[in-house]
Amino acid sequence: MTALALDGVRIALGDRALVDGLDLTIDAGRCVTLMGPSGCGKSTLLAFVAGFIDPAFEARGRVRVGDDDVTACPPQRRRIGILFQDDLLFPHLTVGGNLAFALHERVRDREERRARVEAALREADLAGFASRHPATLSGGQRARVALMRTLLAEPRALLLDEPFGKLDAPLRDEVRRFVFDHALERALPILLVTHDEADALAAGGPVLRFGAAGPLHG
Amino acid sequence: MRTGRLFAAAPVVTVATFALPIAAGFVGTLAPAFGYLPAIGGHEFSLSPWRELVAWPGFASSVRLTLVTGVAATLISALFAFGFCAWAAGRAWGPRAAAWLAPILATPHSAFAIGLAFVIAPSGWIVRALSPWLTGFDVPPDVATIGDPSGAALVLGMVVKEAPYLVLMTTAALAQVRANEHLAVARSMGYGPTEAWVRVVLPQVWPQVRLPFLAVLAYSLSVVDVALILGPSNPPTLAVLAVRWFGDPDLRLWFPAAAAASLQLVIVAASIGAWIALERMIARAGRRIVEAGRRASTLSTLSSLAAAGVAIIGALAVAAMTGMAIWSVASQWRFPSAWPGAFAFDNWSRRIADIASPAANTIVVAAIATLCALALAVACLEAEERRRRAGPPPALALLYLPLLVPQVAFLFGAQVLLVRAGLDGAVAAVVWAHLIYVLPYLFLSLADPWRALDPRYARTAASLGASEWRVLFAVKLPILVRPVAIACAVAFAVSVGLYLPTLFAGNGLVPTLTTEAVTLSAGADRRIIGAWALMQALVPLAAYLAAVLVPGRRPAR
Numbered sequence: 072m073t074a075l076a077l078d079g080v081r082i083a084l085g086d087r088a089l090v091d092g093l094d095l096t097i098d099a100g101r102c103v104t105l106m107g108p109s110g111c112g113k114s115t116l117l118a119f120v121a122g123f124i125d126p127a128f129e130a131r132g133r134v135r136v137g138d139d140d141v142t143a144c145p146p147q148r149r150r151i152g153i154l155f156q157d158d159l160l161f162p163h164l165t166v167g168g169n170l171a172f173a174l175h176e177r178v179r180d181r182e183e184r185r186a187r188v189e190a191a192l193r194e195a196d197l198a199g200f201a202s203r204h205p206a207t208l209s210g211g212q213r214a215r216v217a218l219m220r221t222l223l224a225e226p227r228a229l230l231l232d233e234p235f236g237k238l239d240a241p242l243r244d245e246v247r248r249f250v251f252d253h254a255l256e257r258a259l260p261i262l263l264v265t266h267d268e269a270d271a272l273a274a275g276g277p278v279l280r281f282g283a284a285g286p287l288h289g
Numbered sequence: 290m291r292t293g294r295l296f297a298a299a300p301v302v303t304v305a306t307f308a309l310p311i312a313a314g315f316v317g318t319l320a321p322a323f324g325y326l327p328a329i330g331g332h333e334f335s336l337s338p339w340r341e342l343v344a345w346p347g348f349a350s351s352v353r354l355t356l357v358t359g360v361a362a363t364l365i366s367a368l369f370a371f372g373f374c375a376w377a378a379g380r381a382w383g384p385r386a387a388a389w390l391a392p393i394l395a396t397p398h399s400a401f402a403i404g405l406a407f408v409i410a411p412s413g414w415i416v417r418a419l420s421p422w423l424t425g426f427d428v429p430p431d432v433a434t435i436g437d438p439s440g441a442a443l444v445l446g447m448v449v450k451e452a453p454y455l456v457l458m459t460t461a462a463l464a465q466v467r468a469n470e471h472l473a474v475a476r477s478m479g480y481g482p483t484e485a486w487v488r489v490v491l492p493q494v495w496p497q498v499r500l501p502f503l504a505v506l507a508y509s510l511s512v513v514d515v516a517l518i519l520g521p522s523n524p525p526t527l528a529v530l531a532v533r534w535f536g537d538p539d540l541r542l543w544f545p546a547a548a549a550a551s552l553q554l555v556i557v558a559a560s561i562g563a564w565i566a567l568e569r570m571i572a573r574a575g576r577r578i579v580e581a582g583r584r585a586s587t588l589s590t591l592s593s594l595a596a597a598g599v600a601i602i603g604a605l606a607v608a609a610m611t612g613m614a615i616w617s618v619a620s621q622w623r624f625p626s627a628w629p630g631a632f633a634f635d636n637w638s639r640r641i642a643d644i645a646s647p648a649a650n651t652i653v654v655a656a657i658a659t660l661c662a663l664a665l666a667v668a669c670l671e672a673e674e675r676r677r678r679a680g681p682p683p684a685l686a687l688l689y690l691p692l693l694v695p696q697v698a699f700l701f702g703a704q705v706l707l708v709r710a711g712l713d714g715a716v717a718a719v720v721w722a723h724l725i726y727v728l729p730y731l732f733l734s735l736a737d738p739w740r741a742l743d744p745r746y747a748r749t750a751a752s753l754g755a756s757e758w759r760v761l762f763a764v765k766l767p768i769l770v771r772p773v774a775i776a777c778a779v780a781f782a783v784s785v786g787l788y789l790p791t792l793f794a795g796n797g798l799v800p801t802l803t804t805e806a807v808t809l810s811a812g813a814d815r816r817i818i819g820a821w822a823l824m825q826a827l828v829p830l831a832a833y834l835a836a837v838l839v840p841g842r843r844p845a846r
Contacts, residue, residue, distance in 0.1 A: 147480055147481050161493075172488070172579055172580065174582050
């Protein structure tokens with residue numbers, strides 16, 4: 072069981088601190104929600120954790136997954152999965168191709184890979200969709216494929232960057248339940264960023280609020 | 290006539306402007322290739338021009354040289370360009386590095402080839418910099434670094450120009466896909482930046498880069514001016530051979546020349562066909578590789594090498610330009626000095642009388658061709674908006690034809706037609722020949738910003754009572770003034786650099802900076818060539834600079 076931990080994180084743009092002295096530990100199978108208005112720096116914090124932070128920001132502090140300090144690692148070595156507001160399925164690959172792209176390379180055999188992709192699709196109630204193109208799927212179907220894709224890469228932690236923001240209200244509940252059920256079933260620590268109170272409620276864990284007034288403290 | 294109908298006619302007029310003459314040019318080249326050209330005594334169809342061509346002693350070497358240099362230049366340019374873009378994607382200042390390559394685009398191929406010859410020749414800058422302290426040379430070494438039989442210098446000359454072109458075309462296409470976000474997703478799944486770029490971004494931008502890539506392939510296989518300056522002369526590439534025979538005082542050589550020009554067309558068409566077949570195979574293999582999910586690879590080393598290659602290209606380009614500038618003001622520059630012994634700034638004042646008239650021709654032809662192309666392109670884009678069905682009319686795809694067919698294959702036939710019409714050597718004929726090449730580039734450059742303009746500006750103006758003309762001139766063009774200026778600068782630069790169309794349509798009577806510089810490069814004093822090539826490079830650069838300085842108008846948000 073691995074936990075995701077942030078130690079003494081400070082993120083500043085020029086002399087304006089967005090996050091200051093943040094310490095946070097998210098245990099396996101738990102979800103912490105970060106809330107705040109847009110532009111407050113919550114997505115920047117996720118980018119810092121994932122390893123994509125824009126060099127314009129000045130960032131300090133450490134990111135650990137279990138006992139593994141990944142602060143100095145490039146994104147591809149961190150094994151931290153991320154879901155964005157858009158599903159970002161690769162339009163040049165089929166649904167199955169998208170999933171196979173993510174599936175860990177340890178699975179070498181082609182038949183076995185195909186079986187794993189099929190199994191992931193069944194889990195998402197999309198059996199038989201492997202040869203479809205992402206553009207032919209509905210919004211909810213695409214969101215489910217995007218989550219399965221992230222999970223197939225076997226991440227050790229999951230970051231959710233307002234992943235339900237663009238879905239219609241009824242669909243949002245369904246996708247939200249799907250994401251939390253599957254991620255928590257795998258006992259992943261989850262860091263969720265949102266400005267929707269309902270997301271925080273569904274996540275069920277502690278909520279940290281970014282204020283408009285000052286930087287986020289731990 | 291109502292404006293609507295006027296614009297509706299624009300695509301037809303545009304395509305007719307060059308599609309018909311090109312088609313006529315093809316016929317005019319094909320007929321003599323099969324022995325028919327009554328004006329010089331060919332009254333019957335026969336295969337004897339082809340027999341003559343094939344029997345020419347250097348024929349097989351010439352065809353091989355054409356294929357090898359054309360394909361090598363294209364593939365090396367593409368590898369450098371894509372490697373560089375993959376490398377730049379992972380770096381904050383990568384996109385800015387690409388912007389530095391833009392001036393290379395403005396400089397004509399032949400000016401670069403001439404400057405490059407100064408740098409890499411046995412008596413050039415590189416050898417001078419190393420002599421005599423390292424090499425021990427007191428006289429230039431007797432090795433062929435230019436015009437070598439393998440065509441390596443020709444390939445280098447093309448890569449210096451085409452790799453930056455493909456970098457900028459790829460960078461422009463990147464803006465239309467969500468490259469950075471897709472890269473972030475792939476990297477969070479364990480792919481390194483280069484691996485991610487090749488698997489996720491390249492396949493998405495390729496549909497937009499395919500046309501520029503094929504244009505590079507067609508151009509590299511059939512280039513004349515660069516091959517004259519840097520390529521081997523005996524046997525030369527097929528296109529050079531055809532031009533040489535067309536220019537021979539012995540008119541009977543026109544028949545094998547027409548056959549060579551027709552074969553050139555076959556070679557380009559077959560190469561494009563072969564690539565499209567190969568592309569399908571690559572796509573299928575690529576999909577299998579992507580689905581195998583392998584993360585580790587050596588691609589990142591390759592992309593760093595490609596980035597280094599592009600840096601060397603940039604350095605060579607700067608050295609070529611600087612070398613020309615220094616030669617143009619040198620009075621004494623003996624081997625192996627790396628710097629002239631004495632300067633003579635009156636070189637220029639003595640030469641200005643010779644340069645003035647070709648420079649004026651260059652500017653007048655380029656300006657008229659650019660304005661005509663602008664009018665046609667804007668009219669076509671307006672017509673597009675008025676069409677009921679979405680998208681450009683399919684016939685407009687013909688616009689890109691000139692980028693894919695070898696110039697020599699139809700220019701000869703076109704010249705024969707012009708001679709018959711008594712138009713050869715007229716400025717109008719040269720402008721028309723330039724328009725064929727200027728229009729596609731201007732259209733390519735202008736179409737995306739034009740189509741991206743928020744239609745509500747025009748609707749707002751129209752609902753305020755503005756006529757269609759007023760909407761165009763008082764609303765759209767002023768908002769789009771910057772992309773229009775840049776498209777015009779691109780078009781102007783293309784026109785300045787054209788060699789073969791100027792030569793053929795002008796029949797040698799309308800000398801421009803480019804035709805004169807290429808002619809002089811064969812043997813004139815470097816101090817003279819330097820001045821010409823520098824002027825040739827500066828005129829389009831000045832147009833670029835002017836376009837960049839046009840104040841942009843940002844729509845309010």
